Amino acid sequence: MNLPLIQMKTEPAGARLWLALWLAAWMGWGPEARGADAPVYSEQQIKAAYVVKFVKYVDWPAGAFAQINTPIIIGVVAGDEFTGLLRQTVAGKTVAGRAIEVKALAPDADPRGCQLLFIAGDAQQHAATLLGKIAGQPVLTVGESDRFLATGGMICLIKKENKLRPQIVLAAAEQAGLKPSSKLLAVSEVLKRRPD
Amino acid sequence: MKSNVKNRAKDGSYSWADTPIVPLANAAAVRPALLLAAVLLAFAPGLGLGADSPAAAAGPAALLDLSLEELGNLQVPMVYGASKREQKTSEAPSSVSIVTADEIKKYGHQTLADVLRSVRGFYVSYDRAYPYIGVRGVNRPGDYGGRVLITVDGHRVNEPLYDTAFNGTEGVVDVDLIERVEIIRGPGSALYGNNAFFAVINIVTKNGRDYQGGEVAGAVASYDTYAGRLTYGNRFHNGVELLLSGTYLDSAGHERLSYPEFSSINQGVAEHRDGTSLKSVFGKLAYRDFTLEGAFMDRRKDLPTASYGTVFNAPDNFTQDQRAYGSLKYQHEFENEWEVMGRVYYDHYRYDAAYPYDYLDPQFPGRITSNRDLANARSLSTEWQVGKTLWERHRLTAGFEYRAHLRLELENFDVAPAAKYLDSHSSGDSYALFLQDEFSLRTNLVLSAGARYDYFSTFGGTFNPRAALIYSPVPASTFKLLYGEAFRAPNTYEVRYAGTGYKSNPSLEPETIRSYELVFEQGLGAHLRGSASLFRSEITGLIAETIDPLDGKLYFDNLDAVTSQGVETELEGVWAGGLRGRISYSYADARESQTGQRLSNSPRHLAKLNVSVPLYADKLFASLELQGMSARSTVRGGEVGAFGVANFTLFSRELAKGLEASVSIYNLLDQKFRDPVSSGFTQDAIQQDGRSFRVKLQYRF
Numbered sequence: 001m002n003l004p005l006i007q008m009k010t011e012p013a014g015a016r017l018w019l020a021l022w023l024a025a026w027m028g029w030g031p032e033a034r035g036a037d038a039p040v041y042s043e044q045q046i047k048a049a050y051v052v053k054f055v056k057y058v059d060w061p062a063g064a065f066a067q068i069n070t071p072i073i074i075g076v077v078a079g080d081e082f083t084g085l086l087r088q089t090v091a092g093k094t095v096a097g098r099a100i101e102v103k104a105l106a107p108d109a110d111p112r113g114c115q116l117l118f119i120a121g122d123a124q125q126h127a128a129t130l131l132g133k134i135a136g137q138p139v140l141t142v143g144e145s146d147r148f149l150a151t152g153g154m155i156c157l158i159k160k161e162n163k164l165r166p167q168i169v170l171a172a173a174e175q176a177g178l179k180p181s182s183k184l185l186a187v188s189e190v191l192k193r194r195p196d
Numbered sequence: 197m198k199s200n201v202k203n204r205a206k207d208g209s210y211s212w213a214d215t216p217i218v219p220l221a222n223a224a225a226v227r228p229a230l231l232l233a234a235v236l237l238a239f240a241p242g243l244g245l246g247a248d249s250p251a252a253a254a255g256p257a258a259l260l261d262l263s264l265e266e267l268g269n270l271q272v273p274m275v276y277g278a279s280k281r282e283q284k285t286s287e288a289p290s291s292v293s294i295v296t297a298d299e300i301k302k303y304g305h306q307t308l309a310d311v312l313r314s315v316r317g318f319y320v321s322y323d324r325a326y327p328y329i330g331v332r333g334v335n336r337p338g339d340y341g342g343r344v345l346i347t348v349d350g351h352r353v354n355e356p357l358y359d360t361a362f363n364g365t366e367g368v369v370d371v372d373l374i375e376r377v378e379i380i381r382g383p384g385s386a387l388y389g390n391n392a393f394f395a396v397i398n399i400v401t402k403n404g405r406d407y408q409g410g411e412v413a414g415a416v417a418s419y420d421t422y423a424g425r426l427t428y429g430n431r432f433h434n435g436v437e438l439l440l441s442g443t444y445l446d447s448a449g450h451e452r453l454s455y456p457e458f459s460s461i462n463q464g465v466a467e468h469r470d471g472t473s474l475k476s477v478f479g480k481l482a483y484r485d486f487t488l489e490g491a492f493m494d495r496r497k498d499l500p501t502a503s504y505g506t507v508f509n510a511p512d513n514f515t516q517d518q519r520a521y522g523s524l525k526y527q528h529e530f531e532n533e534w535e536v537m538g539r540v541y542y543d544h545y546r547y548d549a550a551y552p553y554d555y556l557d558p559q560f561p562g563r564i565t566s567n568r569d570l571a572n573a574r575s576l577s578t579e580w581q582v583g584k585t586l587w588e589r590h591r592l593t594a595g596f597e598y599r600a601h602l603r604l605e606l607e608n609f610d611v612a613p614a615a616k617y618l619d620s621h622s623s624g625d626s627y628a629l630f631l632q633d634e635f636s637l638r639t640n641l642v643l644s645a646g647a648r649y650d651y652f653s654t655f656g657g658t659f660n661p662r663a664a665l666i667y668s669p670v671p672a673s674t675f676k677l678l679y680g681e682a683f684r685a686p687n688t689y690e691v692r693y694a695g696t697g698y699k700s701n702p703s704l705e706p707e708t709i710r711s712y713e714l715v716f717e718q719g720l721g722a723h724l725r726g727s728a729s730l731f732r733s734e735i736t737g738l739i740a741e742t743i744d745p746l747d748g749k750l751y752f753d754n755l756d757a758v759t760s761q762g763v764e765t766e767l768e769g770v771w772a773g774g775l776r777g778r779i780s781y782s783y784a785d786a787r788e789s790q791t792g793q794r795l796s797n798s799p800r801h802l803a804k805l806n807v808s809v810p811l812y813a814d815k816l817f818a819s820l821e822l823q824g825m826s827a828r829s830t831v832r833g834g835e836v837g838a839f840g841v842a843n844f845t846l847f848s849r850e851l852a853k854g855l856e857a858s859v860s861i862y863n864l865l866d867q868k869f870r871d872p873v874s875s876g877f878t879q880d881a882i883q884q885d886g887r888s889f890r891v892k893l894q895y896r897f
Contacts, residue, residue: 049260163272
């Protein structure tokens with residue numbers, strides 16, 4: 001018994017023509033292939049977008065920047081792939097007149113001088129040390145490990161039901177003089193205290 | 197920088213009627229090849245839906261044009277069960293559907309069966325004892341669902357006596373505790389062994405941290421149904437994570453069920469014979485690399501149908517299932533990137549059924565004898581798995597499994613006057629080895645190949661390979677070319693059952709399937725995703741219930757080969773603010789290979805629509821399901837007609853702090869429809885529920 005769907009012999013020529021056209025389109029012969037508009041975003045891409053959004057939706061205290069046009073520095077303790085993705089995401093972007101710079105950091109580096117520090121899940125074992133070095137300073141700390149907030153981080157990007165939503169320990173951010181906007185808080189899961 | 201993502205979001209307000217996929221819904225008369233061409237065209241990037249939107253050069257930066265809320269609504273569909281590791285569904289070597297906790301709530305699904313009814317290509321039929329899962333046109337009456345493997349957090353749930361795929365009120369886990377259901381189509385024996393024949397359904401449960409305290413839920417539903425659940429979950433200071441939940445359900449069922457086949461008794465009405473009572477407990481305790489998980493479920497269902505020649509409308513006709521397991525899992529990723537998972541578990545299944553018979557003894561006219569059917573299974577198993585990426589391009593996973601069936605018992609006897617018909621005690625064991633390699637030939641081309649060898653002390657060894665070529669020419673498009681083989685071992689019931697009206701068949705062999713599939717998945721802008729798949733499955737030695745004309749007894753045999761082939765298409769959309777939906781059409785042609793005769797209980801067409809619309813902020817949602825099925829033949833050659841069912845749920849959350857409420861109306865239009873049942877029934881088909889409702893409240897504290 002043959003699969004009726006590919007029983008081409010008995011099918012009208014129209015179907016064959018359409019299939020051929022379709023194949024041609026795929027192979028790039030058709031009208032303008034538009035492959036680049038990737039609608040299926042990866043987890044890493046979404047996380048990178050969030051990190052940049054945080055810069056926009058968090059207020060730093062006046063003293064956090066040397067000058068009015070000092071760039072915002074995002075320190076990243078992560079693999080090359082994520083760092084590269086983040087660089088692509090921020091390319092040419094400014095927030096309140098400030099350029100955004102992405103700085104790759106080694107796990108044992110000194111993160112002081114950054115306004116935002118991202119610690120990848122792979123680097124969670126260094127999180128306590130890294131966070132210790134900037135305790136009390138106006139540095140927004142963002143992570144992805146499920147232990148990140150317990151270690152003292154401020155925002156964690158957690159996947160739940162196939163969606164990525166930020167979890168925020170508001171008290172931790174406020175202690176560092178940072179003010180997440182109400183818009184950010186509205187879409188986040190706000191934790192009253194650090195989880196255990 | 198301005199990109200087109202937002203514009204497309206606006207342009208993307210396609211109504212369902214605008215999309216070329218809709219003609220599929222009434223496609224009965226359309227030639228399948230044209231259909232396929234239409235579907236493929238619809239998804240082709242150069243010619244299809246995307247053609248009216250300007251070409252976009254949208255890199256990762258395009259995401260910045262989405263609002264925070266839209267960002268939080270993007271789907272990152274992940275699946276564990278397809279390769280026994282977490283991966284994106286588009287990269288999985290199967291056609292995968294994911295149903296999340298959010299959808300389960302919004303659509304008012306009460307059981308796993310409800311979830312599966314909403315999924316493309318699946319259908320469920322019900323005989324008022326158990327629901328049975330059909331996939332791709334195969335759902336043989338008399339079978340308990342053993343051609344679909346159900347796992348909870350990777351733990352096998354099908355029991356070894358009947359292979360029951362618990363999915364109704366007898367489901368092992370309350371659907372409220374489900375984080376997501378992974379529906380992985382196609383043969384999965386290369387990873388899972390027995391029962392992973394047509395599909396693997398992996399239930400991923402919630403964790404203690406998802407609760408941070410207690411939760412109580414209560415529901416009132418039609419047919420005097422009352423259900424309650426109490427759950428506590430948390431993660432403590434010391435890193436210990438706990439989830440503990442108990443569920444109770446009591447339902448009187450239909451007051452009156454009418455079966456004209458029995459019109460000589462009580463005018464063919466079964467009165468108060470449809471009750472259900474259920475108790476279940478689920479718990480999970482995790483610390484560092486260790487997880488202890490346990491489940492217990494006990495359900496009793498009264499049988500109103502007088503199946504297996506029992507006395508109609510007699511009391512004490514019920515079936516009771518008790519399924520439990522305890523599992524200790526260790527999972528660790530070592531510094532050298534070796535991932536190791538080990539698990540030991542204990543499984544328990546107990547079945548007890550009572551069948552009232554009138555043996556027409558002339559000395560005792562009208563005397564009813566209670567016949568009891570008992571079954572017991574206990575097993576102890578262990579499972580080990582290691583994974584590592586080698587030479588950068590190979591992701592290897594290897595595993596070992598050993599299962600000792602300590603007890604496999606089937607009993608059948610009359611209570612008074614005492615008579616024993618069956619007393620079968622056996623045991624057995626099995627072991628298995630598997631290896632899987634996901635080989636990245638190029639960055640956009642992956643060959644996933646694997647094989648598993650299973651050895652059963654009862655019938656010997658079986659080897660099952662699987663190979664998948666996954667090609668993603670552009671990030672939005674994925675092609676999957678799949679081949680797989682799988683088996684289902686004859687279960688204890690099929691081999692050894694010989695009670696009233698049944699006889700055993702010790703020479704049964706495993707049934708096998710060979711499956712070819714081409715899957716095409718296409719993202720369409722930021723909000724839509726389409727998929728189409730063509731499949732062909734060849735089944736040999738299919739085990740099915742039949743009647744020996746010589747003695748009129750039922751028994752199981754490796755019957756004719758079956759070929760099932762067809763197409764599944766789906767379009768799914770997710771928009772900002774919680775608007776989401778999916779529409780699917782599937783065609784399956786399942787026939788006995790030799791006679792060319794269509795299988796019973798095999799609808800050719802399935803059409804489904806699920807839409808959830810936010811009415812007020814992120815707090816109030818209206819959700820509608822439409823499910824249509826074409827006609828099916830019954831085991832005796834009759835036919836049940838095509839039907840369509842609509843279910844509607846109004847769901848609210850956080851209207852008051854911690855409170856969730858929902859109102860559901862099932863079978864909104866009160867459609868009358870029937871499901872074909874096994875030859876053990878006098879009826880050819882069983883009438884299904886008409887319009888019914890449920891009100892549910894849940895409070896978190």
